[in-house]
Amino acid sequence: MLNFNFYAPARILFGKGEESRVGELLKPRAKKVLLHYGGGSVKKSGLYERIAASLTSSGVAFVELGGVMPNPRLSLVHEGIDLCRREQVDFILAVGGGSVIDSSKAIAMGVYYDGDVWNLYESGAAIERALPVATVLTIPAAGSESSGDTVVTNEAKQLKYGYGSPLLRPVFSVLNPELFFTLPKAQLGYGVADMMSHVFERYFTNTTHTDLTDGLCEATLKTLMKNAPAALKDMRDYDAWSELGFAGTVAHNGLVGMGREQDWACHGMEHELSAIYDIAHGAGLAVLTPGWMRYVYRDNIEMFVQFAVNVMGVDGSFRDPDALVEEGISRLAAFFARLGLPGSLRDLDIDETRLEEMAKKATGAAFGEERPIGGLKKLRWQDVLAIYRMVL
Amino acid sequence: MLNFNFYAPARILFGKGEESRVGELLKPRAKKVLLHYGGGSVKKSGLYERIAASLTSSGVAFVELGGVMPNPRLSLVHEGIDLCRREQVDFILAVGGGSVIDSSKAIAMGVYYDGDVWNLYESGAAIERALPVATVLTIPAAGSESSGDTVVTNEAKQLKYGYGSPLLRPVFSVLNPELFFTLPKAQLGYGVADMMSHVFERYFTNTTHTDLTDGLCEATLKTLMKNAPAALKDMRDYDAWSELGFAGTVAHNGLVGMGREQDWACHGMEHELSAIYDIAHGAGLAVLTPGWMRYVYRDNIEMFVQFAVNVMGVDGSFRDPDALVEEGISRLAAFFARLGLPGSLRDLDIDETRLEEMAKKATGAAFGEERPIGGLKKLRWQDVLAIYRMVL
Numbered sequence: 001m002l003n004f005n006f007y008a009p010a011r012i013l014f015g016k017g018e019e020s021r022v023g024e025l026l027k028p029r030a031k032k033v034l035l036h037y038g039g040g041s042v043k044k045s046g047l048y049e050r051i052a053a054s055l056t057s058s059g060v061a062f063v064e065l066g067g068v069m070p071n072p073r074l075s076l077v078h079e080g081i082d083l084c085r086r087e088q089v090d091f092i093l094a095v096g097g098g099s100v101i102d103s104s105k106a107i108a109m110g111v112y113y114d115g116d117v118w119n120l121y122e123s124g125a126a127i128e129r130a131l132p133v134a135t136v137l138t139i140p141a142a143g144s145e146s147s148g149d150t151v152v153t154n155e156a157k158q159l160k161y162g163y164g165s166p167l168l169r170p171v172f173s174v175l176n177p178e179l180f181f182t183l184p185k186a187q188l189g190y191g192v193a194d195m196m197s198h199v200f201e202r203y204f205t206n207t208t209h210t211d212l213t214d215g216l217c218e219a220t221l222k223t224l225m226k227n228a229p230a231a232l233k234d235m236r237d238y239d240a241w242s243e244l245g246f247a248g249t250v251a252h253n254g255l256v257g258m259g260r261e262q263d264w265a266c267h268g269m270e271h272e273l274s275a276i277y278d279i280a281h282g283a284g285l286a287v288l289t290p291g292w293m294r295y296v297y298r299d300n301i302e303m304f305v306q307f308a309v310n311v312m313g314v315d316g317s318f319r320d321p322d323a324l325v326e327e328g329i330s331r332l333a334a335f336f337a338r339l340g341l342p343g344s345l346r347d348l349d350i351d352e353t354r355l356e357e358m359a360k361k362a363t364g365a366a367f368g369e370e371r372p373i374g375g376l377k378k379l380r381w382q383d384v385l386a387i388y389r390m391v392l
Numbered sequence: 393m394l395n396f397n398f399y400a401p402a403r404i405l406f407g408k409g410e411e412s413r414v415g416e417l418l419k420p421r422a423k424k425v426l427l428h429y430g431g432g433s434v435k436k437s438g439l440y441e442r443i444a445a446s447l448t449s450s451g452v453a454f455v456e457l458g459g460v461m462p463n464p465r466l467s468l469v470h471e472g473i474d475l476c477r478r479e480q481v482d483f484i485l486a487v488g489g490g491s492v493i494d495s496s497k498a499i500a501m502g503v504y505y506d507g508d509v510w511n512l513y514e515s516g517a518a519i520e521r522a523l524p525v526a527t528v529l530t531i532p533a534a535g536s537e538s539s540g541d542t543v544v545t546n547e548a549k550q551l552k553y554g555y556g557s558p559l560l561r562p563v564f565s566v567l568n569p570e571l572f573f574t575l576p577k578a579q580l581g582y583g584v585a586d587m588m589s590h591v592f593e594r595y596f597t598n599t600t601h602t603d604l605t606d607g608l609c610e611a612t613l614k615t616l617m618k619n620a621p622a623a624l625k626d627m628r629d630y631d632a633w634s635e636l637g638f639a640g641t642v643a644h645n646g647l648v649g650m651g652r653e654q655d656w657a658c659h660g661m662e663h664e665l666s667a668i669y670d671i672a673h674g675a676g677l678a679v680l681t682p683g684w685m686r687y688v689y690r691d692n693i694e695m696f697v698q699f700a701v702n703v704m705g706v707d708g709s710f711r712d713p714d715a716l717v718e719e720g721i722s723r724l725a726a727f728f729a730r731l732g733l734p735g736s737l738r739d740l741d742i743d744e745t746r747l748e749e750m751a752k753k754a755t756g757a758a759f760g761e762e763r764p765i766g767g768l769k770k771l772r773w774q775d776v777l778a779i780y781r782m783v784l
Contacts, residue, residue, distance in 0.1 A: 001634040003407025008400065014651065015395025209631035211618055212639050215611025223604040239601035242393040246651070247604050255647070259406065259638070 001209050001259035008253040010146040011172040014246065016238075018174045019136050022051055022093065023058030025172060029132065030091030033062040034084055036104045037095045038069070042138065045182055051095055051136060063087045068096060071153040071160060071274050071281070072103035074118055080107035081117065084131065094135040094170075098142020098151075098194075098281075101135050105150035105168045108133050118154055121161035130167040136174040139183060140245040141191030141282060143198050143252020145173035153275055159361075160275035162267075175249065177241035185232060189339035190282025192228040195248040196221060197285040201264045202257030203307070204376045206300055216256045218310045223247045225311075228339055265374030266292050269384055272358035279348050286341035287348065290333040291391035296377040297325050303376070304328065345392050352392065359385035393601050393651035400645040402538040403564040406638065408630075410566045411528050414443055414485065415450030417564060421524065422483030425454040426476055428496045429487045430461070434530065437574055443487055443528060455479045460488060463545040463552060463666050463673070464495035466510055472499035473509065476523065486527040486562075490534020490543075490586075490673075493527050497542035497560040500525050510546055513553035522557070527565040532572060532637040533583030533674060535590050535644020537565035545667055551753075552667035554659075567641065569633035577624060580636075581731035582674025584620045587640040588613060589677040593656045594649030595699070596768045598692055608648045610702045615639045617703075620731055657766030658684050661776055664750035671740050678733035679740065682725040683783035688769040689717050695768070696720065737784050744784065751777035 013021065026033060033055065042048045055062050065080050083089070084107060094104035108131040110117030120127065135145045144150070148168040153160045183191075203217040224247050230240035250256065269292070270284035297304040305321050308314040308328025316324045333343065342348050360366035363373055365381040372378035379387070405413065418425060425447065434440045447454050457472050475481070476499060486496035500523040502509030512519065527537045536542070540560040545552045575583075595609040616639050622632035642648065661684070662676035689696040697713050700706040700720025708716045725735065734740050752758035755765055757773040764770035771779070 001407075001631065001638070003410065004404075006404040006406065012396075012398040012650075014398065015393075018395065209634065211635050212612065212615040212642065215615055216608060216642075219607025219611050220604065223607055226603055239393065242601065242651070243603050246393070250604065250608075250647075255642075258404075259634070 002207055002261065004258040006254060006258050007166065008146060008169070008255065010170045010253065012146065012175060012249060013172060014175045016176060016178055018176050019047070019050060019179070020054055022134075022136060022174065023054035023056070023060055026055065026060045026091060026093065026134065027058045029171065030060055032087060032089050032091070033060055034080065034087075034089045034092045034107070035062045035064040035095065036068065036080065036092055036100055036107070037064070037066045038097070038100050039066070041182070042095055045179075047095065047136070047138070047179060051093070062093070063089065068100045068103045070099050071278055072099040072106070074106075074152055074154045074156075077103055077106040077110060077117060077152060081110040084111045090131065092131050092133045094133060095138065097137070097139030098144045101133070101142065101144040101170070102150040102152060104133050104135070105130070105144070106152050107131070108168065109165070121152060121154075121163045124163065127165050127167060130165070132171050133168065134171045134173065136179070137245070138179050139187060139191055140175070140180060140241070140248040141187075141194040143195065143248055145170055145175065146249045146253035151271070158276050160271040162271070173249075175245045177238050177245050180241045180245065181236045183235070185235065186280075186340060188228065188232055188235070189286070189336070189341045190280040191248070192224055192244065192339060193282035193286040193289075193336060193341055195244070195251045196224055197266055197289060198251040199256060200289060201267060202260060202262050204263050204300075204303055205260045206303075206376055207260045210260050213256055213258060213260055214306070216250075220247050220251050220256060221311050225335060232339060261375045263375040265379050268362050268373040269387065272362045273348070273350065276354060276358065277348065277350055279350075283342050283348060286336040287343065287345060287391050288387065290329050290336075291387050293329045293332075295383070295387050295390060296374070297329075299377040301325060345388065355388040355392075356385055359388060394599055394653065396650040398646060398650050399558065400538060400561070400647065402562045402645065404538065404567060404641060405564055406567045408568060408570055410568050411439070411442060411571070412446055414526075414528060414566065415446035415448070415452055418447065418452045418483060418485065418526065419450045421563065422452055424479060424481050424483070425452055426472065426479075426481045426484045426499070427454045427456040427487065428460065428472065428484055428492055428499070429456070429458045430489070430492050431458070433574070434487055437571075439487065439528070439530070439571060443485070454485070455481065460492045460495045462491050463670055464491040464498070466498075466544055466546045466548070469495055469498040469502060469509060469544060473502040476503045482523065484523050484525045486525060487530065489529070489531030490536045493525070493534065493536040493562070494542040494544060496525050496527070497522070497536070498544050499523070500560065501557070513544060513546075513555045516555065519557050519559055522559040524563050525560065526563045528571070529565055529567050529637070530571050531575060531579060531583055532567075532633070532640040533586040535587065535640055537562055537567065538641045538645035543663070550668050552663040554663070565641075567637045569630050569637050572633045572637065573628045575627070577627065578672075578732060580620065580624055580627070581678070581728070581733045582672040583640065584616055584636065584731060585674035585678040585681075585728060585733055587636070587643045588616055589658055589681060590643040591648060592681065593659060594652060594654050596655050596692075596695055597652040598695075598768055599652045602652050605648055605650060605652055606698070608642075612639050612643050612648060613703050617727060624731060653767045655767040657771050660754050660765040661779065664754045665740070665742065668746060668750065669740065669742055671742075675734050675740060678728040679735065679737060679783050680779065682721050682728075683779050685721045685724075687775070687779050687782060688766070691769040693717060737780065747780040747784075748777055751780060
């Protein structure tokens with residue numbers, strides 16, 4: 001186990017009806033709130049009305065900015081920053097999924113940044129101030145409701161970069177599983193693939209003596225795999241959505257990765273796909289992850305045997321570890337297929353054309369400073385290209 | 393799953409050498425610190441010197457109060473409150489195990505309380521202010537390094553009561569597994585029994601649809617059971633102590649019990665034992681837990697079958713669930729014995745004399761207002777007495 005620093009102060013308000021407390025919770029914390037959201041679904045579902053009513057009845061003033069798209073755009077972030085400055089907003093309430101929350105965090109730090117907030121995503125320079133953010137989660141997937149991370153797309157440059165700071169951890173996040181009932185089925189699959197990937201990126205490691213976090217990772221993965229089919233069968237299954245929502249937060253609040261070298265190659269490779277092709281992040285991860293596993297597993301076959309046995313329930317011959325691992329990976333791919341997720345880049349209408357460009361961007365080789373990605377196995381651009389081709 | 397509110401903001405600084413950062417971390421937060429500790433072990437081990445040097449080199453002034461005993465005494469808490477007021481202390485640094493931390497929390501809230509702080513333990517009345525507390529943990533056991541709870545013994549009244557408030561969560565806690573190397577072997581057993589009990593109190597529940605927290609509980613228990621024998625074999629096994637220390641914090645920061653009705657009968661029954669007989673809390677829990685299990689399991693046999701199979705690895709006939717459960721409980725008792733823990737009240741020099749008195753105190757019947765204890769099965773004083781007699 002490696003030394004670590006664990007700090008996850010986001011308050012999670014979990015369960016039926018919790019969103020009605022938003023006004024009461026913001027009252028002592030905010031003078032004027034930016035209510036930030038996505039498309040029409042929060043209006044259609046009545047959630048927008050309930051949130052607005054809660055704010056109004058608590059006497060919390062707010063302005064609003066809708067229109068966040070999946071793979072949230074820098075241009076809307078700029079608009080939000082201007083709005084917050086003009087209106088002297090002192091708190092941002094994100095009502096939506098990861099894209100809305102990440103857009104909110106970008107605005108939150110941009111308000112105090114003297115320059116284009118994109119510079120922070122490019123440089124990674126530390127921030128010293130940000131507006132506080134709270135969230136009402138409508139899609140369990142990104143884990144942004146408990147993390148200090150934000151990922152934004154610069155649509156002009158076709159780049160999708162992440163940024164992290166403890167100042168960007170939400171003050172509180174409401175997780176009411178009932179808010180997930182109206183999600184499209186495809187979104188369920190994308191979310192589950194993303195949540196599982198957040199665990200995988202931490203789970204697959206060369207660090208040894210990690211019994212506790214191994215077990216926490218495995219418990220989280222098995223919970224997701226047990227409950228996703230139940231929610232898919234009945235999109236109003238409160239119990240199943242409860243498990244998915246809670247697991248998504250545990251997957252990404254940092255705990256299950258403490259003391260472990262982490263990987264994050266799949267996320268890095270996926271961000272190139274969604275930056276250029278504007279696909280769902282979870283769809284890209286579902287395609288890439290089994291390919292990545294097949295490409296890297298021989299570098300730490302014991303780790304992948306453990307995955308196959310403890311997570312995928314493979315009960316084969318340990319004397320043929322390659323077969324054991326392949327069975328585990330095949331079961332994962334089959335599970336993704338069962339959720340309706342794509343199995344190849346072609347399923348996402350992505351062809352060979354820009355694979356090399358993406359491989360070079362993902363590793364920084366395109367910018368003249370190659371930094372291999374991944375923890376379990378360091379991947380250079382040629383490796384990334386090989387993985388893209390494996391899943392073509 | 394029940395609605396819940398999860399908030400665990402204690403920062404955990406984990407690993408070798410982390411205690412050297414104490415001065416740097418306190419510098420911006422404190423003008424004058426109370427350094428609170430127990431007996432001579434922190435001086436013998438050199439830890440006291442290292443902490444004092446870290447504070448001094450960062451220019452943090454401090455006063456000190458040693459002498460905390462296991463089952464921390466109210467009288468020393470009173471002394472600490474006087475000292476903090478007199479010296480205008482604005483931060484408490486606890487260097488020790490759960491007793492030192494709990495004593496620190498009692499002082500932290502007592503400083504601002506106009507009356508005997510014991511009143512708060514008796515009434516449970518909410519506090520609005522407390523001095524901030526940080527900890528350097530020397531015994532993985534109580535989980536107080538990440539919780540907002542404190543348990544103190546009123547030695548004059550022979551009562552041991554707990555109190556909890558979010559204001560008592562440590563600001564940060566240092567967990568350096570090397571600090572555990574010099575613990576007596578008995579303390580290892582006490583600590584493991586306490587940590588396992590913190591999970592058991594949450595795990596054994598009638599709440600259904602708790603896949604994620606079931607899995608997190610089981611992973612934490614299995615980690616403790618795997619690593620305790622390794623640490624017992626080699627008390628300088630850094631990896632084993634790392635798992636135990638991390639698991640102890642996860643066991644009690646609240647996460648693994650979210651959304652579940654909790655039990656806490658064993659803790660309630662044990663506090664009576666240690667209040668009167670001044671035994672180690674973990675020793676009392678090790679004696680009581682198997683007895684409690686045998687007394688209550690038929691009220692939710694499915695829960696105990698799950699425990700036997702998923703935690704204790706029993707692979708028996710599910711058509712004879714009583715035998716399956718008994719095998720699980722027997723294995724737990726054998727595990728405790730392997731750690732050198734007592735198996736009966738007589739091992740602790742406790743006889744029949746005061747069992748009824750304790751049963752009536754534990755349930756409030758002694759004070760004319762019986763409140764049955766326990767979540768999975770409500771226990772009245774007659775039940776508690778029956779359990780005490782089972783483990784006599």
